Amino acid sequence: MKRSFSCIRNPWIFTHRLSVVSVSLPFIFLAIQAAAPANENWLHIRGWLLQTYVLDTLLLTLSGVFIASMIGVPLAWITCLFAFPGKYFIEWALVLPLAIPPYISAYIYYHLMGYTGGFQAGLRTFLGLDVNRFGFDIPPMPFAVFIFAVTLFPYVYLIVKAFLKHQSASLYENTRLLGRGAWSSFFGVFLPLMAPSIAGGATLVAFEILSDFGVTSHFGIHTFSTAIFSAWFGMSDADSAAKMSVMLLGAVFTLAAFNKLAQRTLKYRIVSSKERALLPRIPSRRVGLACTFFCVLVLLFSVIIPVGQLFSWLTLSWNQELLPRLWQNARNIVSSALAATSCTMILAVGTVNATRLFPSKPNLALAQFATIGYSVPGAVLAMGVISLFSFISRAGASFGIHDLFDISRTTAMLIFAYAVRFFAIGYHAVESGFSKVGNIYGEAARTLGAGPSETFFRVEMPLIRNAIISGFVLVFVDIMKELPLTMILRPFNFNTLGTSVYDFAKNEIMEEIALPAILIIAVCAAFIAIASLLDKSYSAARPEVRRGER
Amino acid sequence: MFLEVRELSFGYGNMLIPSLRGLSFGIEKGEIVGIVGPSGSGKSTLLRLIAGFERPLEGSIVLDGITVAAKDVYVPPESRNVGMVFQDYGLFPHMTVRKNIEFGLRRLKGEERAMRANEMLAMAQMENFPSRYPYELSGGQQQRVSLMRALAPRPRLLLLDEPFSNLDADLREIMCKDVKTILEKEKITCLFVSHDQRDVNAVCSRIITQTY
Numbered sequence: 001m002k003r004s005f006s007c008i009r010n011p012w013i014f015t016h017r018l019s020v021v022s023v024s025l026p027f028i029f030l031a032i033q034a035a036a037p038a039n040e041n042w043l044h045i046r047g048w049l050l051q052t053y054v055l056d057t058l059l060l061t062l063s064g065v066f067i068a069s070m071i072g073v074p075l076a077w078i079t080c081l082f083a084f085p086g087k088y089f090i091e092w093a094l095v096l097p098l099a100i101p102p103y104i105s106a107y108i109y110y111h112l113m114g115y116t117g118g119f120q121a122g123l124r125t126f127l128g129l130d131v132n133r134f135g136f137d138i139p140p141m142p143f144a145v146f147i148f149a150v151t152l153f154p155y156v157y158l159i160v161k162a163f164l165k166h167q168s169a170s171l172y173e174n175t176r177l178l179g180r181g182a183w184s185s186f187f188g189v190f191l192p193l194m195a196p197s198i199a200g201g202a203t204l205v206a207f208e209i210l211s212d213f214g215v216t217s218h219f220g221i222h223t224f225s226t227a228i229f230s231a232w233f234g235m236s237d238a239d240s241a242a243k244m245s246v247m248l249l250g251a252v253f254t255l256a257a258f259n260k261l262a263q264r265t266l267k268y269r270i271v272s273s274k275e276r277a278l279l280p281r282i283p284s285r286r287v288g289l290a291c292t293f294f295c296v297l298v299l300l301f302s303v304i305i306p307v308g309q310l311f312s313w314l315t316l317s318w319n320q321e322l323l324p325r326l327w328q329n330a331r332n333i334v335s336s337a338l339a340a341t342s343c344t345m346i347l348a349v350g351t352v353n354a355t356r357l358f359p360s361k362p363n364l365a366l367a368q369f370a371t372i373g374y375s376v377p378g379a380v381l382a383m384g385v386i387s388l389f390s391f392i393s394r395a396g397a398s399f400g401i402h403d404l405f406d407i408s409r410t411t412a413m414l415i416f417a418y419a420v421r422f423f424a425i426g427y428h429a430v431e432s433g434f435s436k437v438g439n440i441y442g443e444a445a446r447t448l449g450a451g452p453s454e455t456f457f458r459v460e461m462p463l464i465r466n467a468i469i470s471g472f473v474l475v476f477v478d479i480m481k482e483l484p485l486t487m488i489l490r491p492f493n494f495n496t497l498g499t500s501v502y503d504f505a506k507n508e509i510m511e512e513i514a515l516p517a518i519l520i521i522a523v524c525a526a527f528i529a530i531a532s533l534l535d536k537s538y539s540a541a542r543p544e545v546r547r548g549e550r
Numbered sequence: 551m552f553l554e555v556r557e558l559s560f561g562y563g564n565m566l567i568p569s570l571r572g573l574s575f576g577i578e579k580g581e582i583v584g585i586v587g588p589s590g591s592g593k594s595t596l597l598r599l600i601a602g603f604e605r606p607l608e609g610s611i612v613l614d615g616i617t618v619a620a621k622d623v624y625v626p627p628e629s630r631n632v633g634m635v636f637q638d639y640g641l642f643p644h645m646t647v648r649k650n651i652e653f654g655l656r657r658l659k660g661e662e663r664a665m666r667a668n669e670m671l672a673m674a675q676m677e678n679f680p681s682r683y684p685y686e687l688s689g690g691q692q693q694r695v696s697l698m699r700a701l702a703p704r705p706r707l708l709l710l711d712e713p714f715s716n717l718d719a720d721l722r723e724i725m726c727k728d729v730k731t732i733l734e735k736e737k738i739t740c741l742f743v744s745h746d747q748r749d750v751n752a753v754c755s756r757i758i759t760q761t762y
Contacts, residue, residue, distance in 0.1 A: 440636055440638055440640040441640055441642055441643075443601070443603055443627070443634075443636070443640065444634070444636060444640035444641075444642070444699075445642075445653065446601075446602070446603075446626070446627035446628050447601055447627055447628075447632060447633055447634040447700070447705075447709075448628075448633075448653050448654030448699065448700075448703060449628050449631070449654050449656075449657075449703060450628055450653070450654075451626075451628050452626075458653075459642055462644045463642075463643065463644060
């Protein structure tokens with residue numbers, strides 16, 4: 001009997017190919033649309049605006065990445081090295097900023113620093129200081145950099161911390177024995193070792209900034225993402241939007257290539273075979289308090305102030321009449337998120353298992369390609385999806401099937417776009433689950449006569465269940481927070497919690513953003529906590545699984 | 551020959567030197583053959599090729615007169631009817647001892663399946679622990695359950711991949727005797743891989759030495 005590679009006969013390979021095709025198509029159609037001849041709008045953009053878009057995007061991304069890394073790396077270092085007061089709570093709480101979308105923080109801080117905002121009002125009321133109101137007019141660029149830094153630093157923090165937790169204690173102990181202090185150990189030994197992790201976290205921060213629409217549009221910063229929105233909504237010019245999307249896509253791929261290069265060239269291999277984990281030690285009282293102060297300061301700006309302000313607004317804006325509309329918006333986003341997350345996880349599970357069953361180089365490379373959606377800015381992906389669905393709609397009309405995936409009437413486009421964008425998260429969660437379990441159980445099942453599908457459903461799926469749930473939760477959370485894709489692809493009169501927040505902020509009805517924003521943050525925080533618990537219980541509670549690792 | 555390995559070559563993708571080069575040998579039906587050799591000499595790789603987890607670069611494997619691996623032939627592991635005991639046992643952690651043993655018996659009807667499972671449990675001296683999970687068993691018990699699970703579907707060939715490497719010296723000696731008794735009782739053809747000559751001497755009737 002020959003091994004069958006036919007994608008029709010093998011459901012795993014079929015799912016793998018479906019994922020690859022689903023991700024590829026929007027980009028192919030985007031490229032076709034971008035190749036259209038230049039129109040008047042494009043000539044205007046190229047002549048007068050493009051330079052500003054490039055410079056603003058570069059400046060914002062580089063500054064945001066730098067400051068986020070300056071916060072994330074020291075946090076990872078001190079939480080791994082020192083058992084300072086409040087460490088265990090703080091270590092967990094430092095993940096919470098991921099539950100707060102940057103655009104919500106931006107609206108809150110913008111209002112806080114204004115004349116009627118809490119900061120100036122507090123100075124007037126409590127200290128009797130009538131400060132110069134213009135002194136608080138912070139330029140948009142540094143303001144946006146601050147917002148991105150305090151909301152996105154967990155990407156750097158989490159990745160660097162995960163790296164440090166797997167380092168051998170002997171590295172640190174040897175540097176100390178050789179006469180170096182803690183700072184010298186950090187800069188001389190650990191910083192070079194951490195470089196690939198920092199690059200990995202920084203790349204994720206850069207992707208998020210490049211993809212942002214909410215913060216930059218609120219502060220009036222002219223990045224590529226806001227420019228794509230302006231071309232599409234302001235000028236109804238899909239061709240120019242597609243051209244800018246392709247340029248931004250080029251920048252993203254360059255960044256991803258730099259990250260790959262950094263991972264390859266900066267990575268060192270640990271030669272010791274017996275490693276003792278780097279365990280936190282009790283620092284001197286002064287150092288301990290300084291660590292706690294730094295962490296609390298970061299939490300203050302990233303979580304406590306924004307959430308506190310939202311609750312303060314909630315007391316002012318609580319209104320029963322708003323609830324039915326909000327309930328409808330919540331239902332919209334939850335149902336779309338559930339549908340998209342289910343599709344994403346089915347595709348992710350199928351694709352990962354296909355690469356395990358048929359681990360050829362092309363299959364692995366194609367699966368990796370299918371994860372690019374996450375690095376592509378939402379606005380770019382949205383343009384690709386519009387091009388694709390317009391084609392399908394036109395093709396349907398030519399066969400007499402009108403209104404097939406009509407852009408203004410169905411959420412199919414939005415759900416498809418969510419699945420393409422967040423496929424990478426599901427894929428990596430499932431892949432990580434499989435790598436923890438190893439191949440041994442699957443191989444044992446195959447020698448006992450079970451086929452690939454039976455092996456997966458009876459043996460492997462129960463073992464990686466937590467990883468699948470964790471992937472589901474993370475994808476769901478990201479969709480709940482998502483704004484650019486939703487703004488461009490939502491059907492007429494289809495609102496979500498995120499778009500409600502955006503609309504209220506745009507109309508300067510700040511108190512009204514409280515309830516939808518709190519709902520988004522609460523759901524995201526709860527789900528992040530669940531994912532974190534699942535991950536911990538998965539690693540800790542199954543010694544029999546760990547023993548099977550290879 | 552019951553198992554014929556002809557001119558077998560195999561190399562992992564990222565290795566310049568193949569782990570196996572032109573290996574040939576044969577086993578008669580009912581024979582218990584040991585393969586010894588240093589770490590990295592390709593012993594476990596040979597078992598993975600025979601089980602069907604890897605495909606050879608060159609050469610062929612013929613089992614009971616049927617070619618299961620050759621240049622254009624590949625029979626997947628589940629269709630080879632080959633049992634395997636892994637170094638780490640590979641007991642399914644979410645299934646009880648009984649469920650583990652019954653896993654390979656799904657073609658049997660309910661009563662028949664229970665009888666065969668009981669037979670295996672008795673042979674493993676595990677009659678009193680059918681509802682235990684693998685993590686509730688000692689190393690020796692896990693090893694015995696793993697062997698019984700592999701034997702339950704009556705495989706044509708049994709592959710043992712360093713099955714005693716996780717056991718201490720005393721238990722190892724006892725297990726060697728137990729395994730030999732069970733294999734002879736079941737009259738099963740077996741290929742036993744180990745880096746320890748003493749294990750192989752205790753269990754096998756013939757030894758093949760594998761070098762780099």
